[in-house]
Amino acid sequence: MNALLLVAHGSRRRESNEEIRALAAKLRELQNSQRAPFALTAHAFLEMAEPTIAAGIAELAAQGARDIAVLPYLLAAGNHVNADIPREIAAAARAHPRITITLAPHFGAADGVAQLIVEHARAHAGE
Amino acid sequence: MNALLLVAHGSRRRESNEEIRALAAKLRELQNSQRAPFALTAHAFLEMAEPTIAAGIAELAAQGARDIAVLPYLLAAGNHVNADIPREIAAAARAHPRITITLAPHFGAADGVAQLIVEHARAHAGE
Numbered sequence: 306m307n308a309l310l311l312v313a314h315g316s317r318r319r320e321s322n323e324e325i326r327a328l329a330a331k332l333r334e335l336q337n338s339q340r341a342p343f344a345l346t347a348h349a350f351l352e353m354a355e356p357t358i359a360a361g362i363a364e365l366a367a368q369g370a371r372d373i374a375v376l377p378y379l380l381a382a383g384n385h386v387n388a389d390i391p392r393e394i395a396a397a398a399r400a401h402p403r404i405t406i407t408l409a410p411h412f413g414a415a416d417g418v419a420q421l422i423v424e425h426a427r428a429h430a431g432e
Numbered sequence: 433m434n435a436l437l438l439v440a441h442g443s444r445r446r447e448s449n450e451e452i453r454a455l456a457a458k459l460r461e462l463q464n465s466q467r468a469p470f471a472l473t474a475h476a477f478l479e480m481a482e483p484t485i486a487a488g489i490a491e492l493a494a495q496g497a498r499d500i501a502v503l504p505y506l507l508a509a510g511n512h513v514n515a516d517i518p519r520e521i522a523a524a525a526r527a528h529p530r531i532t533i534t535l536a537p538h539f540g541a542a543d544g545v546a547q548l549i550v551e552h553a554r555a556h557a558g559e
Contacts, residue, residue: 309553313507321508324540331546342554374557376549380440380507380539381448409556412507413451417551419458421544422503426436427469428543429536430501 308345308370310361312390313378315350322354325378345370351385351393358390362397362406372405380413435472435497437488439517440505442477449481452505472497478512478520485517489524489533499532507540 311332313325329348336343345368349361356364358375365373377390391408398406412418438459440452456475463470472495476488483491485502492500504517518535525533539545 307557309550309557311549316508316510318508318510321510324508328540328546328549332549335546335550342550342557372557374553376553376556378507378549380505381443381445381451383443383445383448407557409553412549412552413455415548415552416555417544417548419455419462421542421548422438422455422459422505422539423436423462423469424544425539425542426501426503426536429503430434430436430469430499430534 306344306369306371307342308347308365308368308373309343310358310365310373310375311346311348311378312358312361312375313348313350313354314385315352315354317353322350325350325354328378343374351389358393359397359400362401362404366401366404370404372407374407374409376409377411379411382411382414386411433471433496433498434469435474435492435495435500436470437485437492437500437502438473438475438505439485439488439502440475440477440481441512442479442481444480449477452477452481455505470501478516485520486524486527489528489531493528493531497531499534501534501536503536504538506538509538509541513538 332346347361349356349358377386459473474488476483476485
């Protein structure tokens with residue numbers, strides 16, 4: 306089964322982590338309502354919240370995932386994107402040798418970001 | 433004229449700020465290639481980089497903007513979204529009383545985020 310793991314930064318603010326959980330729930334709904342590219346979805350946090358990346362991958366593995374796409378939910382490519390997340394993914398790959406784990410570019414690099422910015426701004430513009 | 437001001441956090445990392453400038457350039461291109469909802473677009477940084485929000489709004493005002501939609505390019509609603517950006521927008525509104533400035537919800541709250549996550553992950557998934 307294909308799985309998607311959304312990796313957020315994690316925050317000291319409980320509300321910010323709740324935003325991620327709500328987004329993960331929305332991702333699950335999307336999978337149920339569409340031709341689902343991912344049979345399973347989960348979320349994880351890089352720091353300051355749980356589940357960790359290792360726990361997120363272990364949970365997906367326990368549910369039967371065989372291919373996991375990991376998507377860093379970050380806008381900029383800093384050390385988290387370039388070093389921390391790849392290191393954790395490499396460790397998880399060693400822990401789950403029968404699972405293929407693919408690391409997508411961070412969310413800020415997604416092709417549709419500029420278009421979504423314009424649509425979001427238009428929906429909330431003054432006139 | 434309608435204008436869009438993209439407000440990013442700003443980073444010590446030069447490359448992260450360059451990502452924002454590249455995104456702002458892409459926004460301008462989108463405006464040129466589509467029925468443009470915003471005649472003008474600009475970007476600004478909350479901290480650690482320039483232009484500031486005040487400078488971004490002053491620049492758009494100088495170019496003839498009359499309605500400016502400000503879009504916080506942040507994934508989570510923390511103090512920046514709830515306090516810092518509204519305070520700077522209020523100050524800019526006082527400095528430019530003939531301009532209508534509207535603050536959109538932060539980017540992470542945009543309706544299309546979950547859909548874009550799925551598309552981005554699918555485009556980069558293993559198989």
